Amino acid sequence: MRLLFADRLSEQTLSELEARGHECVVEPGLSADDLAGRITGFDGLVVRSTKVRRPVFEAADRLSLVVRAGAGTNTIDTDAAAERGVFVCNVPGRNAAAVAELTLGLLLAVDRRIADNVADLRAGRWDKDRYGKAEGLLGSTMAILGLGSIGLLVAERAAAFGIRVQAQTRPGRSAQTVARAEELGVTWCDSLGELLATSDVVSLHVPAGPDTEHLVDAAFLAQMKDGAVLLNTSRGDVVDEEALLAALDAGRVRAGLDVYADEPGSGQTAWTSKVAQHPAVVGTHHIGASTAQAQRAIAQGVTEIVEAFTHGEVRHCVNLDHSRLGSFTLTIRHHDRVGVLAQVLDQVSSAGLNVEHMENRVFRGGQAAVASIDVAGESSDVLVEALRALPHVLSVAEVTLDPASPAGSA
Numbered sequence: 536m537r538l539l540f541a542d543r544l545s546e547q548t549l550s551e552l553e554a555r556g557h558e559c560v561v562e563p564g565l566s567a568d569d570l571a572g573r574i575t576g577f578d579g580l581v582v583r584s585t586k587v588r589r590p591v592f593e594a595a596d597r598l599s600l601v602v603r604a605g606a607g608t609n610t611i612d613t614d615a616a617a618e619r620g621v622f623v624c625n626v627p628g629r630n631a632a633a634v635a636e637l638t639l640g641l642l643l644a645v646d647r648r649i650a651d652n653v654a655d656l657r658a659g660r661w662d663k664d665r666y667g668k669a670e671g672l673l674g675s676t677m678a679i680l681g682l683g684s685i686g687l688l689v690a691e692r693a694a695a696f697g698i699r700v701q702a703q704t705r706p707g708r709s710a711q712t713v714a715r716a717e718e719l720g721v722t723w724c725d726s727l728g729e730l731l732a733t734s735d736v737v738s739l740h741v742p743a744g745p746d747t748e749h750l751v752d753a754a755f756l757a758q759m760k761d762g763a764v765l766l767n768t769s770r771g772d773v774v775d776e777e778a779l780l781a782a783l784d785a786g787r788v789r790a791g792l793d794v795y796a797d798e799p800g801s802g803q804t805a806w807t808s809k810v811a812q813h814p815a816v817v818g819t820h821h822i823g824a825s826t827a828q829a830q831r832a833i834a835q836g837v838t839e840i841v842e843a844f845t846h847g848e849v850r851h852c853v854n855l856d857h858s859r860l861g862s863f864t865l866t867i868r869h870h871d872r873v874g875v876l877a878q879v880l881d882q883v884s885s886a887g888l889n890v891e892h893m894e895n896r897v898f899r900g901g902q903a904a905v906a907s908i909d910v911a912g913e914s915s916d917v918l919v920e921a922l923r924a925l926p927h928v929l930s931v932a933e934v935t936l937d938p939a940s941p942a943g944s945a
């Protein structure tokens with residue numbers, strides 16, 4: 536594949552991909568605005584924080600894969616990609632430990648005012664009176680919103696500090712997550728109000744999206760305990776910054792933030808933000824994932840995704856419709872000969888039916904294969920008999936799909 540890297544990735548990944556025959560063009564200086572003018576001629580695009588907007592997909596001539604070398608995909612117009620049949624894949628979980636480490640670092644920094652301590656010492660001021668007061672973390676209570684890869688690792692690290700961790704009960708949470716959370720001592724609150732009113736620290740680890748936009752608003756902040764600490768290493772949009780500013784000004788809360796609503800992407804630039812500059816905030820520059828360990832793990836994930844893709848497997852795709860669109864599945868065992876599938880598809884299209892998804896698996900030895908074809912429309916005995924009569928077809932089975940069942944192939 537011809538791959539454009541619009542952000543920096545490890546040299547090792549690039550050499551590994553090149554050793555496997557891919558051409559890697561690395562242009563970390565490209566901005567979101569430059570991308571549309573640069574994308575022609577590339578099959579794949581790999582980005583970290585660089586935004587990938589609709590014009591990129593409109594300008595692309597052969598783009599088939601965008602890999603987000605990280606977890607959050609809110610920086611990519613996944614709908615525009617879906618409209619043009621471009622897969623957008625992320626690398627889930629691989630940078631979670633790094634983000635969890637920074638989250639605890641921010642908490643310690645807020646509690647002990649480490650940044651202010653350092654600034655005063657660097658300015659030649661000793662002030663044990665001012666800095667010799669802190670609540671301490673042992674025995675405090677932390678709420679975690681978003682108990683996924685990062686949330687669970689934050690819970691694990693918080694528990695090691697003697698912090699009691701709690702989360703809200705949430706329908707649809709996997710049994711595996713509940714079991715891991717309980718193993719770590721996480722306890723459950725039935726309502727958000729109860730969770731916030733009983734927590735000294737609230738840590739956000741939810742993805743950005745319509746459900747979580749301004750999840751932390753004035754009402755949310757008003758329910759937090761007086762003097763509580765808000766930690767946000769997820770996305771800036773999750774917090775209504777005007778409301779946070781008011782709560783900070785009123786001395787109601789303190790905050791440790793790695794992400795901001797209108798933060799710049801990668802690189803260096805002049806930037807001011809009232810929340811980031813607030814004295815009750817310890818802020819970092821969206822560096823949660825920026826450790827060598829996390830970037831090695833992410834780079835390995837990128838290589839795996841590109842390699843799998845070149846072998847026809849799409850891993851961690853975030854813009855596929857996982858609900859089956861077909862109404863029935865045909866399973867066709869056949870001799871693996873040139874033209875068999877073309878004849879099968881001919882019969883399906885002659886019956887006026889549309890194929891929604893198909894997969895063909897060849898057995899060892901290359902003699903036989905099984906095709907699984909999800910089809911939209913009404914099946915008929917005539918079609919099934921016509922398929923059975925085709926040369927090299929060994930058997931045809933037909934199963935009507937339950938519209939509620941997930942396809943879950945990618």
Ligand SMILES: NC(=O)C1=CN([C@@H]2O[C@H](COP(=O)(O)OP(=O)(O)OC[C@H]3O[C@@H](n4cnc5c(N)ncnc54)[C@H](O)[C@@H]3O)[C@@H](O)[C@H]2O)C=CC1
Pocket residue numbers: 605606607608627628630631634680681682683684685686705740741742743746747768769770793794821822823824825
């Ligand atoms: N600061 C940084 O450098 C980084 C930030 N992130 C951000 O952190 C987010 C979380 O990352 P991961 O833990 O890897 O993702 P994840 O997908 O493993 O976990 C997200 C969790 O949030 C839950 N969730 C979704 N909506 C929710 C809601 N409305 N209320 C409560 N829970 C909800 C999901 O069920 C899931 O368990 C990413 O989407 C990304 O935006 C991720 C990596 C680095």
Ligand SMILES: O=C(O)CCC(=O)C(=O)O
Pocket residue numbers: 583584604605606607608630821822824825
């Ligand atoms: O690559 C980065 O620095 C950002 C990481 C991030 O925010 C993510 O993985 O969602």
